Amino acid sequence: MKTDSRLERVLQAGHFAVTAECGPPKGSDAGVVERKGKLLFGYVDAVNVTDNQAATVRMASLAACVILKNMGHEPILQMTTRDRNRIALQSDLFGAYALGIRNVLCLTGDHQVFGNQKEALGVFDLDSIQLVRTVRDMREDGTLIGGADIESPPKMFVGAAANPFADPAAWRVVRLAKKVQAGADFIQTQCIYNMQRFSNFIAQARDMGLTERVSILAGVTPLKSAGMAKHMATKVAGMDVPEAIINRMAGVPKKKQADEGIKIAVETIQHVREIKGIAGVHVMAIEWEEHVPEILSAVGLDKRPKV
Amino acid sequence: MVVAERKNIEEIRGMVDRYSSILVVGCDSCVAECAAGGHRETMLLGAALKISFQQDSRNPRITEACLDRQCVDDFIEQIAHLVPEHEAILSLGCGAGVQALARVYGDKPILPALDTLFIGETEMRGVWQENCLGCGKCKLGYFGAVCPVTRCSKRLMNGPCGGSKEGRCEVNPGISCGWQMIINRLETLGELDRLSEYVPPVDWSTSHSGGPRRVEREDQKP
Amino acid sequence: MDDKALNILVYHCRNLLLFENGGRKSFARSHPGLRLVAVPCSGKVEAHHLLKTLAGGAQGVLVLACAEKACQFLEGSYRSHKRFDYARSWLEELGIEPDRIRFAHMRPKDLGFLDSILEEFSQKLRTFGSFPPQQDPLTSFQNTGF
Numbered sequence: 001m002k003t004d005s006r007l008e009r010v011l012q013a014g015h016f017a018v019t020a021e022c023g024p025p026k027g028s029d030a031g032v033v034e035r036k037g038k039l040l041f042g043y044v045d046a047v048n049v050t051d052n053q054a055a056t057v058r059m060a061s062l063a064a065c066v067i068l069k070n071m072g073h074e075p076i077l078q079m080t081t082r083d084r085n086r087i088a089l090q091s092d093l094f095g096a097y098a099l100g101i102r103n104v105l106c107l108t109g110d111h112q113v114f115g116n117q118k119e120a121l122g123v124f125d126l127d128s129i130q131l132v133r134t135v136r137d138m139r140e141d142g143t144l145i146g147g148a149d150i151e152s153p154p155k156m157f158v159g160a161a162a163n164p165f166a167d168p169a170a171w172r173v174v175r176l177a178k179k180v181q182a183g184a185d186f187i188q189t190q191c192i193y194n195m196q197r198f199s200n201f202i203a204q205a206r207d208m209g210l211t212e213r214v215s216i217l218a219g220v221t222p223l224k225s226a227g228m229a230k231h232m233a234t235k236v237a238g239m240d241v242p243e244a245i246i247n248r249m250a251g252v253p254k255k256k257q258a259d260e261g262i263k264i265a266v267e268t269i270q271h272v273r274e275i276k277g278i279a280g281v282h283v284m285a286i287e288w289e290e291h292v293p294e295i296l297s298a299v300g301l302d303k304r305p306k307v
Numbered sequence: 308m309v310v311a312e313r314k315n316i317e318e319i320r321g322m323v324d325r326y327s328s329i330l331v332v333g334c335d336s337c338v339a340e341c342a343a344g345g346h347r348e349t350m351l352l353g354a355a356l357k358i359s360f361q362q363d364s365r366n367p368r369i370t371e372a373c374l375d376r377q378c379v380d381d382f383i384e385q386i387a388h389l390v391p392e393h394e395a396i397l398s399l400g401c402g403a404g405v406q407a408l409a410r411v412y413g414d415k416p417i418l419p420a421l422d423t424l425f426i427g428e429t430e431m432r433g434v435w436q437e438n439c440l441g442c443g444k445c446k447l448g449y450f451g452a453v454c455p456v457t458r459c460s461k462r463l464m465n466g467p468c469g470g471s472k473e474g475r476c477e478v479n480p481g482i483s484c485g486w487q488m489i490i491n492r493l494e495t496l497g498e499l500d501r502l503s504e505y506v507p508p509v510d511w512s513t514s515h516s517g518g519p520r521r522v523e524r525e526d527q528k529p
Numbered sequence: 530m531d532d533k534a535l536n537i538l539v540y541h542c543r544n545l546l547l548f549e550n551g552g553r554k555s556f557a558r559s560h561p562g563l564r565l566v567a568v569p570c571s572g573k574v575e576a577h578h579l580l581k582t583l584a585g586g587a588q589g590v591l592v593l594a595c596a597e598k599a600c601q602f603l604e605g606s607y608r609s610h611k612r613f614d615y616a617r618s619w620l621e622e623l624g625i626e627p628d629r630i631r632f633a634h635m636r637p638k639d640l641g642f643l644d645s646i647l648e649e650f651s652q653k654l655r656t657f658g659s660f661p662p663q664q665d666p667l668t669s670f671q672n673t674g675f
Contacts, residue, residue, distance in 0.1 A: 128465075130465065238471075351576050351580055353581075361660075
C-alpha cells in the first residue's frame with residue numbers, strides 16, 4: 001500500500017469501486033454537506049468533493065471534506081490549479097493530510113469565465129499534470145516542488161481526470177498516459193453517454209498498458225430531463241451526448257424523463273462493468289445525490305466491501 | 308509588437324476635462340501598426356476631441372504631434388518645444404510610451420488614450436493576435452513555435468485540457484485551441500515525440516512575477 | 530436651422546472629371562457655402578480628414594467616389610467606403626448625427642447626380658441642429674456654476 005486510503009484498499013483488493021460526487025453549498029451551511037453525506041453513506045467507497053466547480057464560489061472543498069470525514073466518509077479532495085498557486089496548493093495538501101484526508105483529485109479546473117467571478121485572475125501556476133506529480137513527489141520523495149525536504153510529507157492517493165470525448169481525439173489517450181507517468185494512481189473520467197467512443201478510448205489505454213498501471217473509474221451522470229441532455233450536448237465543453245440519448249430522453253413524457261435518465265445511468269454502469277480495464281464507477285449526480293442509492297442498488301453495487 | 312486599442316471618448320474626456328490646452332502625442336511604431344495610436348489616429352483623436360469639446364461650447368487648445376517612437380528619449384525630446392505650451396499630454400503610446408513621457412516630462416500630467424493589450428502579431432490586415440506573454444524563458448522550441456503560455460487560456464504546459472473542441476477553446480469559440488495548434492504544428496514537423504515527456508512547472512521568476520524586469524548592458528551604455 | 534447657405538465640403542475623386550467641360554464658376558455661384566476639394570482618389574480621404582473638416586466648422590461633408598470597379602487605384606474606392614463607415618462610428622460615439630457625413634459612388638461628369646445629391650444632403654442637414662450645437666440659455670446658465 002502506498003497510502004492508508006480506503007479507496008486504495010478497495011481497488012487493491014480488486015473490488016469494483018464506487019465513488020460519488022458531492023458538490024458543496026454556495027454558502028456556509030454545514031448542514032447541506034451533512035444531508036448529502038447522509039444520502040450517500042454506506043453506498044460508496046469514497047466521496048469526491050468538488051472545488052468551486054464551474055468556477056462558481058462554493059464552500060471550500062477541504063472544509064466539506066472534513067465535515068464528511070467526521071461523518072465516517074472517505075473523502076476525495078478535488079483540487080484545481082485555477083485559484084491557487086503552488087504555495088497555496090502545497091500548503092493545502094499539508095493541511096488536508098493533517099485533517100485526515102487521504103485522496104486528492106488533481107484538476108486544472110473550469111476556466112473562471114464560466115462562473116460567477118468572471119473578472120477573477122486565473123492563477124494556473126501549475127497544470128493538473130504538474131499537480132499530480134507534485135502530490136506524488138510529496139509522497140514518494142518527501143519533497144516540495146523544487147526539491148526542498150518536507151518534515152512530515154503527506155501521503156495521498158493521487159487521482160486525475162480524463163476526458164475521452166474532447167479533441168484532438170487521438171491525443172486523449174496520450175494525455176492519460178502523461179497523467180499516469182506523472183504519478184496518477186486512479187483516474188475518474190468525464191461522464192459517459194457515448195459508449196462507443198468510451199470503449200475505444202479504454203481499448204487504446206489497454207493497448208498502451210495503462211489500465212495495468214492506473215485504476216480507471218468510469219464517470220456516470222444521470223440525466224434529469226431531455227432539457228439537461230440538450231444543454232450538456234451543446235453548452236458544456238468537452239461533453240459528448242449523442243442524438244440517440246437526447247431522443248430517448250425526449251421520447252418519454254416529461255414526468256417520466258427523470259426515470260429514463262436513471263435507467264440510462266444504470267445501463268451505462270452495467271455496460272462499463274463489462275469493459276476490461278475499468279476498476280470502478282464514479283457517479284456524479286449533480287444536485288441529485290438522493291438518487292445515487294437507487295442507481296447503485298439497481299446494479300447491485302450498493303453493498304460496499306469492508307476493507 | 309505591442310497591440311493596443313483606443314479608450315472610448317467618454318473616458319478620455321473624463322481625464323482631460325480639467326485642462327484648457329492638451330498636447331495629443333501619437334507613436335508611429337507598434338501602435339501605428341495596430342492602427343491605434345499612429346499618425347492617422349493622432350489626427351483623428353485630436354479632431355474628435357475638438358468636436359467633443361465644441362459640443363459643450365468649449366474650445367481648448369488641442370495640438371497633435373506624433374513621435375517615431377514614444378519609448379525612447381531621443382524621440383521624446385522632439386516635442387520638448389511644444390510641452391511648455393500645454394497643460395497636459397494625452398498619449399496614444401502604449402503603457403511604456405505613457406510612462407516614458409512621464410519620466411521625461413516630470414511636471415506634466417500624462418494621460419493614456421489607449422488601453423495597452425498585449426504583445427502580438429498582425430495576423431492579417433485588421434486582425435491582431437496575442438502570442439507572447441513575455442515570460443522571460445522562451446520555450447517555443449519545444450512546442451512547434453506555438454506558445455502554450457500565451458495561446459492556451461489556462462496556460463497549460465501539458466495540454467490540451469478537456470475543453471478543446473474542433474480546434475476551438477472552451478473559453479470562447481473565437482479562440483483557437485493553442486494546444487490543437489501545437490499538436491498540428493509538431494505533427495507537420497514530424498516532431499510529436501516532443502510532447503510525450505512531462506513538462507515541469509514553469510519558472511515564473513523570470514516573468515513579471517519576479518517584479519518589474521530590467522535589462523542592462525554595459526556594451527550598449529554611453 | 531435657418532435658410533442661409535450651408536457650409537458643406539465635398540471631397541471628390543479627381544477622376545470623376547466634374548468640371549472638365551467648364552462650369553465650375555457657375556456651379557459655385559449656385560451653391561454658396563459649398564467647397565469642392567479634388568483628391569487623387571477617394572481612398573485618400575481618411576476618417577481624420579472627415580472629422581477635422583467637421584471640427585473646422587463644416588456642417589456636412591460629402592465624399593464622392595468612383596464606382597468600386599472603376600477605381601483607378603483598384604481598391605481606393607472600396608477602402609474609402611470602409612473608412613467612411615469608420616468615421617460614422619466616431620460620430621455616433623461623439624453623439625453627432627452620423628448623417629452629417631455622406632458617401633456616394635457616381636459616374637464621371639454626372640453633374641445632374643451631383644446636383645441631386647447635394648440637394649438631398651442639404652435637406653437632411655437642415656433637419657439637424659446647428660453645429661457646433663448652440664446651447665439653450667438655461668443650460669448655459671447652469672454651466673456657469675450658479
